[in-house]
Each structure stands twice: as structure tokens, then as C-alpha cells.
Amino acid sequence: MADKVLMKGNEVIGEAAVLAGCRYYFGYPITPQSELPAYLARRLPEVEGVFLQAESEVAAINMVYGAASAGARVMTSSSSPGVSLKQEGLSYIAGAEMPCVVVNVVRGGPGLGNISPAQSDYWQATRGGGHGDYRTLVLAPNSVQEMADMTIAAFELADRFRNPVLLLVDGILGQMMEPVQLPAPTTYDINQKPWALGNPNPRKGGRNLCSTIFLDVEQLEEHNWHLYQKYQVVTDEFAKGAYKHLAVETHAVDDAEIVLVGYGIISRILKTVVEKARKRGIKAGLVRPKTLWPFPSQVLADLAAKTKQFLVVEMSCGQMVEDVKLAVDGKKPVFFFGRTGGTVPSDFEILNEVDKLVRPD
């Protein structure tokens, strides 16, 4: 194992992609993720890969579509407004079932917003984002180390399910440096996917085709239900615990009278809140969804039987809170606290909310 190195989150995603066998990156710079393309612009040529700064985000995501069709491990990255531009291509990629990794280092919106950290793209990430009935897997790391581990996991999941996988990271994680232990490189063979272009397909007249055009009504309906069934398989495998290490983290929940729920950088602030609350005699616990789709609903459903209430904290006006409410299913009250516009809530103000809920007098 290599020694730990101090690296920036954005750069770690780039290095982890290379270690996962990704040799193609297409993107367009935008703060707060520009260190990622900058890193790969230098790094990919060293491993005979292709780095291409496209003329736009729209072009970049369609280049990803092309490289994925050819069987390559491929990545693009952007931040919120740029990821909005990629949604059309993402819909095509999901429809054509092309594996790829898309990184969103989230900043404030809507519109141009600002470059400060935010979590307001949760709905866009977990609900598809583009048009049509489709899903993308969404991973949400909370440390630089996890940005390495989850980037590699994202490529594996993408290939496993022939589906785009999103890495949802906020601006702080992208910008921060922490020690990271980089994993060993994996070798990836571009010719290993039988469905990819260039490989023979006896059933379809001799050659593979990667397409989203189904002009025939019956054919498209069949394709839609096929995708649906695939998403069911993804959900089932996560629910059965096949990706336990990737799905969810819990902390001090067994005796918790209030369960805090948060992902990404917020989950780390919440851990501090849990520690401080317990020092005050408040039995607080933490659930951190690490995978946002499929959402780790069962853990929350189980806790609904034990705890008294939930408090969801996000850097948005309240998006993931809807998934928590669906999971808790009305069995216990679910409250929300959020800050937006680039404001990161302090542990003080969250602790204050916890206090108010636990001791309403």
C-alpha cells in the first residue's frame, strides 16, 4: 500500500479514475471543480489516455456517450449549471444503457447562482434530471478518502448495471485537502463488453448498435419496462446488502431519541452535533446515506420503530427530506433544517435545532 498523501478532493477523483482504468475524459471548466479537468489534462496523456476540453458541456457529455459505446471507461465532470447542460446527453446515455461516471461538484443555484458549496442538486441527481423514465445511481462521499474509493466503485457499478453513475459532491469536498491512501491500479480491457460497438452481434444482423430510437410504440414500451426492471434489480441488490459498505453509515443510533440525517459534508458536521448533543445528555444519532439512489430507506424505516423523531439537515431548502419522509412513512415526525446560498450550517445552529425539538419548552 502506498503512503498517505495530502490531496485535494477534485484531484483525487481524477487520480482514482485513472486507477480505475478510465482513459477518456471530456469536460469543460467550471468552478468549483476545475482542478479535476486540470489534473486529468496533465495525467491522462501520461497513461496514453485522452483528455479533451470540449467546446461545451453538451458536447462533452455526447463524447462520453461515444466513448462508452465503444466500451471505454469514461468520465465527465462539471458543477451545477454545467450538469444541467449535460442532462439531455445523460438521458440518451441512460436510454442507451451506456456505463459512464458523471461528477457534479455542486454549487449554489438556481441559474448561475454562485460558486459556494450547496446540496441543491439532489432532486436533479436522484430523479433522473433529463427527460424520460430513467434512473442514475448516485454516490455521495463525505471525505477525500471516500472520493477516491467511491470513484472506483462508480466505475464498477456503471459497468455492472450498464448505467451512468453520478458522484454528487459539494464544493467544500471538491476544494478540501485531506490525507488519502490511493488504491492499487486496476487493468481495464476496452474489449471486454460484448455489447459495445465493434463487437459482432449475430442477433442484430452482425453488428452492435447503441441507440435510443424506438419509433415503434410496442418496442419503446418494452424498452421502458426493461429499464424499469433493471432499476428494480439495482434497488433489490442494494436492499439485500450487496453493497453494504457503499449504501449507508449509521452512528450512535441504537438508543437515539432523535436521529439526524444528512449526506456529504453535512454528515460530518452532524457527527460533531451528535457528540456535542450527547455531552448535553441528548441521545442523538446519525444516519448518513452514502448512496442517494437507491436510497437506503430500510435503515430509516427500521429506526422509525425505535426513535422518537428525525431531523434532516441539508444545504438546500429541503430535497432529501422527501426521501426520508417516504422511508419513515408517517410513523414518526420528520423535521428539516437547511441553509442555502453557500452558507454552511454551523454545528451550533444545528445543535440549537436539536435542543428545540428535544426540549420544546
Next chain:
Amino acid sequence: MGKDVEEIIMAGFGGQGILFLGKILAEVGMAAGRHVSWIPSYGPEMRGGTANCTVVISTTPIASPIVQEPDTLLAMNRPSVARFQPKVKKGGTLIYNASLIEGEAWRDDLNVIAVPASRIADELGNAKVANLVMAGAYVRHCPFLDYQKVLADLPKVIPAKKVEMAEINRAAFVRGYEYQG
């Protein structure tokens, strides 16, 4: 081994090497076997206004790397004092660049240390190493960083292409460490 967690905010003009100063402290903290985190301000201030950076050095894994009340403030210019002095923890440490900051109203519940970092850097012939003077001053007042070890690690932390630069870096760090008002 000293205290468990040390939270540091450093701030100054863009171009004073604030983010790099933070990186140096994170690297030496890591070399001392501690958990570390480094968060820059990455906003428009990067383009010439004020820059600040947060470093946490901890014996245990760092939960929240966001710092509300730092133990220590390293202030390189006046706006940094105005912005961050009120946030420093009671009984905390404030080290300031006395070459550019004077006449401030200092809190009486802080350990306030004046270091003429810019003047020392100028004397060494390179205004850019004022951040290393501050790093030296910080190590002097940090309860758990070992001066000799940090000095030995310095060339790894700041790879200098030229020998003269490596010497100036080292001299700036030593002058900061040895400075007594």
C-alpha cells in the same frame, strides 16, 4: 503529546501565500502522525482580495472540518483581524503580521503575538516568504509540533527547484520560529 484538536484559520491578501501556509501546516501535522484537513476560501477573493484557509490538526479522525471558533488565528493583513479576531476561541492565540498591522484593538482574552513577517521576508530578499515566517512563529506556539522535526521535513513539504530558494524558505521559517518581540 499536547492538545487533541487544533483548529487554525489563516487569512491575508491574495498573493501572500495563505493557502500554501495552510498546506504547510497540514503537511507538518500529517508528518507528526495526526489527522488533518485543509479547506481554502475559493471564492472571488482568490482573484486579489482577501484569502483565508482553515486547517484542523487532530489526534482523532476529524468529524466536521468546518471551523467556527479557531484556537489560533494567523492574520497577515488588517481586514483579516477585523473579520476573524472576534471568532477566536477564548484563551486562544492570535499571531499577526506586525509589518502590515498596527493600532488594532486586541482582545484581552487572547494570547496576542506580533511578528514582523513581511519585514523579515524583505530582509531575506523575498517578500513572498512572509508566510513561512508565520509558519515558524506558529510552530513555536503550537503545543505539539516538534521544531526540529518540522525543520527536517521542510524540504519535503516545500520542494524548491533552486538551492537558494530552499535556503530562503528555511531561513524564513527559522527567523519566524526564533523571533521574540
